[in-house]
Amino acid sequence: MRLQDIDTPRLRARMRDGGVTLRLSPFTVRVRSDIPHLADDIATMYRDFELVDEREFVDFHVAVLRSPHWLSRLQGRAEFWFDGQRSFTPLPAAQALAMLEWGINWCIAAHAHQYLLIHAAVLERGGRALLMPAPPGSGKSTLCAALAHRGWRLLSDELGLLDMTTGLVHGMARPINLKNASIPLIRAFAPEAVFSASMPNTSKGTVALVRAPQASIQARLTPARPAWVVLPAWRAESPAALMPIERAQAFMGLAEQSFNYDVHGQAGFQALGRLVGSCGCYRFEYSRLDEALTHFDRLAQAAPASAPDPLPEHAR
Amino acid sequence: MPVPVWHCRQPIQDVLLTWEGEQHAVFFDPVSGDTHLIAALGAQLAEWLAVAPMDRDQLLHRLTHDVDWDELPSPDALAELLNSHLHRLADIHLLAESPATTPVEALAEEPSA
Amino acid sequence: MSAERRRPLLVRVLLQPAVAVGLSLTDWDLLLRQARRSNLAGKLAEQMERGGWLDSLPEPVRPHLRAALLLSRRQAQMLRREVDLLRRTLAELPGPLILLKGAAYVLGGHAPAPGRMFSDIDLLIPLEQLPRCETTLLVHGWDFDEGLDAYDQRYYRDWMHELPPLHHKRRGTSLDLHHALLPPTARTPLDSRALFDAPRALPGFPGVFELPPEDMLLHSAAHLFHEGELPNGLRDLFDLDALLREFGAIEGFWPRLTARARRIGLTRPLWLALRYTRMLLDTPWPDALLEELGPPPGTLALRLLDACYRRALRPAHDSCRLPGHELAEAALYVRSHWLRMPFGLLARHLLRKAWTRMTATPEVPKVDTP
Numbered sequence A: 001m002r003l004q005d006i007d008t009p010r011l012r013a014r015m016r017d018g019g020v021t022l023r024l025s026p027f028t029v030r031v032r033s034d035i036p037h038l039a040d041d042i043a044t045m046y047r048d049f050e051l052v053d054e055r056e057f058v059d060f061h062v063a064v065l066r067s068p069h070w071l072s073r074l075q076g077r078a079e080f081w082f083d084g085q086r087s088f089t090p091l092p093a094a095q096a097l098a099m100l101e102w103g104i105n106w107c108i109a110a111h112a113h114q115y116l117l118i119h120a121a122v123l124e125r126g127g128r129a130l131l132m133p134a135p136p137g138s139g140k141s142t143l144c145a146a147l148a149h150r151g152w153r154l155l156s157d158e159l160g161l162l163d164m165t166t167g168l169v170h171g172m173a174r175p176i177n178l179k180n181a182s183i184p185l186i187r188a189f190a191p192e193a194v195f196s197a198s199m200p201n202t203s204k205g206t207v208a209l210v211r212a213p214q215a216s217i218q219a220r221l222t223p224a225r226p227a228w229v230v231l232p233a234w235r236a237e238s239p240a241a242l243m244p245i246e247r248a249q250a251f252m253g254l255a256e257q258s259f260n261y262d263v264h265g266q267a268g269f270q271a272l273g274r275l276v277g278s279c280g281c282y283r284f285e286y287s288r289l290d291e292a293l294t295h296f297d298r299l300a301q302a303a304p305a306s307a308p309d310p311l312p313e314h315a316r
Numbered sequence B: 001m002p003v004p005v006w007h008c009r010q011p012i013q014d015v016l017l018t019w020e021g022e023q024h025a026v027f028f029d030p031v032s033g034d035t036h037l038i039a040a041l042g043a044q045l046a047e048w049l050a051v052a053p054m055d056r057d058q059l060l061h062r063l064t065h066d067v068d069w070d071e072l073p074s075p076d077a078l079a080e081l082l083n084s085h086l087h088r089l090a091d092i093h094l095l096a097e098s099p100a101t102t103p104v105e106a107l108a109e110e111p112s113a
Numbered sequence C: 001m002s003a004e005r006r007r008p009l010l011v012r013v014l015l016q017p018a019v020a021v022g023l024s025l026t027d028w029d030l031l032l033r034q035a036r037r038s039n040l041a042g043k044l045a046e047q048m049e050r051g052g053w054l055d056s057l058p059e060p061v062r063p064h065l066r067a068a069l070l071l072s073r074r075q076a077q078m079l080r081r082e083v084d085l086l087r088r089t090l091a092e093l094p095g096p097l098i099l100l101k102g103a104a105y106v107l108g109g110h111a112p113a114p115g116r117m118f119s120d121i122d123l124l125i126p127l128e129q130l131p132r133c134e135t136t137l138l139v140h141g142w143d144f145d146e147g148l149d150a151y152d153q154r155y156y157r158d159w160m161h162e163l164p165p166l167h168h169k170r171r172g173t174s175l176d177l178h179h180a181l182l183p184p185t186a187r188t189p190l191d192s193r194a195l196f197d198a199p200r201a202l203p204g205f206p207g208v209f210e211l212p213p214e215d216m217l218l219h220s221a222a223h224l225f226h227e228g229e230l231p232n233g234l235r236d237l238f239d240l241d242a243l244l245r246e247f248g249a250i251e252g253f254w255p256r257l258t259a260r261a262r263r264i265g266l267t268r269p270l271w272l273a274l275r276y277t278r279m280l281l282d283t284p285w286p287d288a289l290l291e292e293l294g295p296p297p298g299t300l301a302l303r304l305l306d307a308c309y310r311r312a313l314r315p316a317h318d319s320c321r322l323p324g325h326e327l328a329e330a331a332l333y334v335r336s337h338w339l340r341m342p343f344g345l346l347a348r349h350l351l352r353k354a355w356t357r358m359t360a361t362p363e364v365p366k367v368d369t370p
Helices: A008-017 A036-045 A070-074 A093-111 A140-148 A182-189 A214-218 A247-256 A261-277 A289-301 B040-051 B056-066 B075-091 B103-108 C009-015 C017-022 C025-037 C041-050 C062-089 C101-107 C127-139 C150-159 C192-196 C213-226 C233-248 C253-264 C267-281 C287-293 C299-312 C325-340 C343-359
Strands: A020-024 A027-033 A060-066 A077-082 A116-118 A120-125 A128-133 A153-156 A160-162 A176-179 A199-202 A205-210 A225-234 A241-244 A280-286 B005-008 B024-028 B035-039 B095-098 C097-100 C121-124 C142-144 C166-168 C174-178 C208-210
Touching (some): A008 A020, A008 A027, A027 A036, A036 A093, A060 A093, A070 A077, A077 A093, A093 A199, A093 A205, A116 A261, A120 A140, A120 A160, A128 A140, A128 A247, A140 A153, A140 A182, A140 A225, A140 A289, A153 A160, A153 A214, A176 A182, A182 A205, A225 A261, A247 A280, A247 B035, A280 A289, B005 B040, B024 B040, B035 B040, B035 B075, B040 B056, B040 B075, B040 B095, B056 B075, B075 B095, C009 C017, C009 C267, C025 C041, C025 C062, C041 C062, C062 C097, C062 C101, C062 C121, C062 C208, C097 C101, C101 C121, C101 C208, C127 C142, C127 C174, C192 C253, C213 C233, C213 C253, C213 C267, C233 C267, C253 C267, C253 C287, C267 C287, C267 C299
Parallel strands (some): A027 A060, A128 A225, A225 A280, C097 C208
Antiparallel strands (some): A020 A027, A060 A077, A116 A160, A120 A153, A199 A205, A241 A280, B005 B095, B024 B035, C142 C166
8 A cells, every 4th residue: 555545634643643654665664743734745755655554663663743842832843753752953843844854864874774874866877876975065966856857766865875785775765855946946947846845944944855756766676786976066157077086085975975984894994995996986066957967868878887097197 | 223114004905995096095994993095105005015014214215116206206305205104104003113112103192182 | 460560671671682582573663662762772782692693583673783783882992992092182190080881881891881882981080180181171172062051060060070071072072071979069978089099900091990890880879879860770770780790790799899888978879779770670689788788768768769760760762651750750850969969059950950941952963974
């Protein structure tokens, strides 16, 4: 059974009472909430995801609940709960969906150490995966949203799960996080995309979520073999340019953007080493989306064995 | 008086990653769990020392003759370069000098924030 | 069997790890949540691994336990490094620098160490070295929490036995500096100087010490049965249980323990520690011990204490809450502060804490980032 098979009043009731359990492969997450509009948002964003029987093992029990604290409640705030404990500062209930997404990311980042977790956009084309590790503000989510609607399969917009044994990267095809100017930009770029309501005044500005394309959701159980590591940077007025970088630099970029590289010690070091060793490593500057996409198309069309030429001295 | 000799603190094949033609390498220090970005030259020193320990003069000799310099630095500059690399690599526990009575060891004892 | 009498799943498993092997997935779901909330996930994972059961547990369960193992082991590694850096930073102080609690268990290789998770380092130094220690640390990149106002600073410094927690700006480590076992304003007369009688060197860390076994155990008991807030109550109780078992095997330990308790003035916390470890965790110790620790609390007081501690020392998860839990915690909080502060100070302090609680918001947790 999928989430879309439950009607709205029943979904709201279930979420209020015990929660619904979603298969966010590879994790099983139970979500509870007493905020009716959050139930509606989840119904939209996770429409194609399977529901799990209530008796199954749950990896993360989460909830977004109205603040019990009298002052916070008066101010219309809600809180994210994990394992029965409040985890973050109360936020306006209007931001419930954003809170849920960030909260789930946090649960995974703090606990899912069976993977090497990388703060990166991950997309797949022709059986090969593109990893874009980047700090916030680099334009990676905008690029990711665009690529996901132009022939690339979305694995994740911010959470790449690297299996250190197989070297494959997994994704959950959860909603894409966009903020501020990216929102109208992607609306125009991909009119077919399904957006949540915009949530203003979050700590990141105005935030909206875009449902992953259905094909991506259906294929989300399939991991992909990393082929490219691209460090993106949006720069105003900049013509799109893809420049090879040293593997050591790509390595450090991935390690810096990893949530748990530190925890894995030598195994993490070797896993990232194998990853960059088998990938083409670049940095990418852009200001216009259409230009950007052309470069990625070219990248995808190039034959595999895509090791960059060693940088000549004068280019450093 | 014994001449101080430099050596690798551990086998490097699992903790040092280099790539042909690149200017940087990465090293994992199993003691602290830290990962470091190091210059290719430093990685080269470690690779020589992994085969056999050497003293400063021997290292200087190899630096002079076995590196593909675009422009060979002066002997003084080369000595400076060697010193600064050895110092850094000792700091991050890739290399060590024995016997441990040299200025480099004492430097490594300083508290660092 | 009433809820009170039935032990929580987490406790049953930790006392008899083999029980875990037959648990259903639903049980495991609950067990893991109880363990995480009580900060005992690492301990549970270590037991599963040590017993050789980890690989035969249900598949969805294993990643959670492995993750806990990874984290606690990484923390132990980082702890060693932090302590090493600290000892070099403070090398010019006469010392001794004495590690307390979790850091001492791990670096000293004691029974509570496997799987232990902790978020800060507790260090004990002689009172007269405190100012110099503080200055040295501030110079080397340590800093106090910005959110502390003058009142909080005074609370920590003048009334309690510690500086406000220090954080290293770049590395993110948390450090609690103590100069005494309990605050100088505490009611029970305490000989904290005695703590520095016989520190034991920690191999590999020149200048850093741990307490001898009797003092280490007494400190653990004092910490648990004097402290106000018990988020780690069950974990600390398990620490006590582990220490009692480890040290109980040492020749002549028990008489030394009781003598030391009388010498320092900690007979009451030890009495409580013995009582509750036996009651809740079946910890073995010679029955005759209690008689050597002075008169027990009066019957009424004891019933109240039992009610409080039985509730507060359960896993910190909703599934384990007994009715009256909040009251129990509140009562313990008042009791601990009663023990620490003269009455006038206490009222003012509690009033202020209550106000801060009403208006404060929970902190954002740290996520492990390199």
